[in-house]
Amino acid sequence: MAKLPSSANQRFLIQVFNDEALLFDRYSGDTHFLNAIAYARLKSLPDIEIKQEHAAEMDDVEWSRLLESVDKQLRDWGLIG
Amino acid sequence: MRLKDLSDKALRKQLRGEGLGFSSGPFSIRVRSDVDSVAEGLKQLYGNFELNKTDFNDFNVGLFRPYGIRHWVAPQVDFYIDGYRPFRPLPLDQAYPMLEWGLNWCISNFANHLFIIHAAVVEKNGFAAILPAPPGSGKSTLCAGLVLSGWRLLSDELTLIDPKTGLICPLSRPVSLKNQSIPLIREFSSEAFINRVSHDTAKGTVAHLRPPQDSVLRQQELARPGWVIFPKWQKDAEAKLIPRSQAQTFIYLAQNAFNYSQLGERAFAAGTELIRQCDCYDFTYHALSDAIRMFDTLAEGKKGIT
Numbered sequence: 486m487a488k489l490p491s492s493a494n495q496r497f498l499i500q501v502f503n504d505e506a507l508l509f510d511r512y513s514g515d516t517h518f519l520n521a522i523a524y525a526r527l528k529s530l531p532d533i534e535i536k537q538e539h540a541a542e543m544d545d546v547e548w549s550r551l552l553e554s555v556d557k558q559l560r561d562w563g564l565i566g
Numbered sequence: 567m568r569l570k571d572l573s574d575k576a577l578r579k580q581l582r583g584e585g586l587g588f589s590s591g592p593f594s595i596r597v598r599s600d601v602d603s604v605a606e607g608l609k610q611l612y613g614n615f616e617l618n619k620t621d622f623n624d625f626n627v628g629l630f631r632p633y634g635i636r637h638w639v640a641p642q643v644d645f646y647i648d649g650y651r652p653f654r655p656l657p658l659d660q661a662y663p664m665l666e667w668g669l670n671w672c673i674s675n676f677a678n679h680l681f682i683i684h685a686a687v688v689e690k691n692g693f694a695a696i697l698p699a700p701p702g703s704g705k706s707t708l709c710a711g712l713v714l715s716g717w718r719l720l721s722d723e724l725t726l727i728d729p730k731t732g733l734i735c736p737l738s739r740p741v742s743l744k745n746q747s748i749p750l751i752r753e754f755s756s757e758a759f760i761n762r763v764s765h766d767t768a769k770g771t772v773a774h775l776r777p778p779q780d781s782v783l784r785q786q787e788l789a790r791p792g793w794v795i796f797p798k799w800q801k802d803a804e805a806k807l808i809p810r811s812q813a814q815t816f817i818y819l820a821q822n823a824f825n826y827s828q829l830g831e832r833a834f835a836a837g838t839e840l841i842r843q844c845d846c847y848d849f850t851y852h853a854l855s856d857a858i859r860m861f862d863t864l865a866e867g868k869k870g871i872t
Contacts, residue, residue, distance in 0.1 A: 498831065500838040505813040509834040514827060516834060518817045 570613030607662035693792025704799030
């Protein structure tokens, strides 16, 4: 199992499959799929590294929008503050 | 004593009286019925099942013709579990399929000690191939073709995973065939026994394939998960396996499980452990024989793994 931010440790179970992850939320009973970009964000990898690895072709404006939506999703799920 | 050892008369008498008890995988089932086509279907399709006489049964089901006008005019049949009727009646001609659908409903609604996924599952060399797919994808046809070609039938509809061990429990019951797959499977194997066809059901024309004897005899033998394969029949497609994401495969299985939300964390743990042990693929095919060859190659690859 990968490590979650300490505040989320009691709440979430995480299983990692290559560069993707599955999260089980003990509070809600929901299960979430984290694609490679979302999982990299959760691990707090540098933006530039994530872009190079997963979205090298994407222009910067589009990339910022994508990151915003990923972060919003992670926030909504209670995974990041 | 096996079910096929009963005379027709004794079988009908038992069905109308105390009921006919047998085990299918982890469940003991007792059936009562006053419908002749149910007796006929049971004898033809469950003939190799051992009868049991336990007082306790997991499922006590019945199929009876209603009293009143529907006994005579456009006759119907009701399905009962423990005296309760969960469904509307169906035309009498659909009594046998109603038994199979009713049993599936009972298991998928009440067997919450198991994690149950809507998928066919077959086994070879100790490893199970789980075949989830939406209706119309050719899942049951492929399942029937495989079990007529040396793969062991675990189930054509319900994959039962024991969350304690991660192993798959067999539920070797007749394979439901629909529409064009009925003549296709008849033509595919001279060993295929398919019972009488019911027309104009909610699923179209349906019939059931008798489970192979070996699958019935080995119905207490659990299997390790080996693959999750999403079959899709496509006209003129070459048989091809394309690897797919394990995590996305898990999400699909969870969404198509009957009791994921009831089991919660236990299902998450059992499902992710299962996926970790499995190679996951999308599979397109046209010719059943090519599909079976490809599955056999996969099974050869696992041979000798303990």
